Amino acid sequence: MPGWTSHEGRMVALPIENIDTDQLIPARFMSTPRSQGYGRFLLHDMARDADGSLRPDFALAAVPDASILIARRNFGCGSSREAAVYALVDSGFRAVIAPSFGDIFASNAVNNGLLPAKVSEAEAEALMKEVDHSACIDLERLEIVTGDLRIKFDLDPVWRTKLMNGWDDIDLTRDRADQIAEFRDRRKAGAAWAWV
Amino acid sequence: MPRPTTLLDKLWSAHEILRRDDGSSLLWVDRHLVHEGSHHGFAKIAARGLAVAEPSLTIAVVDHYAPTHDRDHIENAQIAGMIDTLERNAKAHDIRIFGLNSPYQGIVHVLGPEQGLTLPGLLINCGDSHTSTHGAFGALAFGIGATEVAHVLATQTIWQKRPKSMRITVDGRLAPGVGAKDIALNWIAKLGTDGARGHAVEYAGQAIRDLSMEGRMTLCNLSIEGGARLGMVAPDQVTFDYVRGRPFAPAGAAWDAALGDWAQLVTDNDAAFDRETSFDASEIEPIVTWGTSPEQALPIGAVLPDPARLGESQADMARAALEYMGLSAGRPLIGIPVDQVFIGSCTNARIEDLRAAAAVMKGRRAQVPGMVSPGSTPIRVQAEAEGLDQIFRDAGLDWVASGCSMCVGMNGDLVAPGKRCASTTNRNFRGRQGPGSRTHLMSPVMVAAAAVTGKLTDARPLLAGRI
Structure with a gap:
């Protein structure tokens, strides 16, 4: 997975709270192998009529080439399905900007190169008014710039490192095998009951 | 120290x-x-x-x-x-x-x-x-x-x-x-x-x-x-x-x-x-969700909130939720008709849950269709040994095998579009139980009460003398 330091792209707004993972990708699509692409499933039941055609009033349809999504609080709450992140990434998104995120969603996002950028509610609302423009996101400065707006965002330092280097968790553990083996032996000796 | x-x-x-x-x-x-x-x-x-x-x-x-x-x-x-x-x-x-x-x-x-x-x-x-x-x-x-x-x-x-x-x-x-x-x-x-x-x-x-x-x-x-x-x-x-x-x-x-x-x-x-944070258990009443997020929940005796009286962002959510759920502000939760019930899921399908639901259902008929999926096969066997399955069957509900089932619908057990389900599950998200499904989350006794009355009901009077 390639890392990234800055990204410039178009913004689109989804001014709804508590966008849960069941909305981001309904469960019925989750048996699909990743190689087939998940983009078409993004917000499927919000986006499409029963016959599968895209609704003209679907918020994301306003900017089909958007790569930055602005949303309201508690984005990605609900299940642990990483498929919710695949649907965003495969639709071309590199960042979601919101006042807060579901915990598991946010860590899944980072493991797939998608930035969960936390801003205040007022800042998210201000950005939603600028969706006609593109924005530039800088991971080094932790900053979003669009027009006259310059907004700082919160990001866990570990997550910043992972995004900038394109690392997922397995990459972080590569050099730790000895420490893991040592701990394993100690736990097996100290808490034999914990083994199956 | x-x-x-x-x-x-x-x-x-x-x-x-x-x-x-x-x-x-x-x-x-x-x-x-x-x-x-x-x-x-x-x-x-x-x-x-x-x-x-x-x-x-x-x-x-x-x-x-x-x-x-x-x-x-x-x-x-x-x-x-x-x-x-x-x-x-x-x-x-x-x-x-x-x-x-x-x-x-x-x-x-x-x-x-x-x-x-x-x-x-x-x-x-x-x-x-x-x-x-x-x-x-x-x-x-x-x-x-x-x-x-x-x-x-x-x-x-x-x-x-x-x-x-x-x-x-x-x-x-x-x-x-x-x-x-x-x-x-x-x-x-x-x-x-x-x-x-x-x-x-x-x-x-x-x-x-x-x-x-x-x-x-x-x-x-x-x-x-x-x-x-x-x-x-x-x-x-x-x-x-x-x-x-x-x-x-x-x-x-x-x-x-x-x-x-x-x-x-x-x-x-x-x-x-x-x-x-702390709560007083004696003040807690049976709770039912009315919207599309688990936080949109009220005691069974309450009336549906009026979005006009909520703050701006909450009002948007409440308005959208009421519309999706086919409900109007100000109406009491009690009496909202349901189309079906589901007792199951990792939240509420253990033996104690089945016993509690059966206590309400015993000798009564369900007014709407529904499904009971025990949390595991051993629970199903135990419930059958206790005669609980017969209580559910006699009431007219389906007694089925174990799995995540209608909580998430991946196995094809779905609530049809527009249908309202009283459910012992954990998420009332839009489309969770199937596209267009309307979910009300509640306890097993409350789902059983909804089954036997065909509407959202306070289970407590139906439990009188039974627990």
């Missing part, structure tokens, strides 16, 4: 292999539960040519796609394929699997505790957010995504930042007909679905001590719906009595050693939490 510590502190330090300067901990995983949905994780390790590090600590369970009818002839190729993929991965990696035809098959968060695989003091991961259920035993249990599943498969460890600590104390006694589901929906309604975001919740207080293990599992299960990464109850005699003698529980000298270790799993007096 050593600094007083919380249950979270103790569990965390018992599993911490190392902590980096940036605050990220590498933790040892004692149990990794996988299911059909873990296919992405297996595909990721295959792509990197990695093996499963600890096959004996990895347990596979068929639940998410498990058919509840006609298991011998799965017509849907996609569903059959999902189950087959898990079976092939389990075989290839030498992982113990509880398959569709195992007499112990069930929902992973029911099966783990039932088999004694879930124990106090363990760190338990599963690619499912309701892994928080296992915290009821005083375990560190949380759901993970597919990349993390791959990581645990390959290393038996997980990277985590320690969550903040939060204690929810519930003192006093619950009234008859009020249970763990109501404790959970009550706090989520008050604090919001992100009320505990970033926190590990420890439940404490007399009302929690008074809960059975089944009740504690329901409560910890729903912690994720309040945004918590995990929920926990310190183990006590109730826990030990539940665990003792289960198939995979330690026995003999190992049991004695375990009990010694488990007795330490308490929060010290004077230990500080990042957040504390």
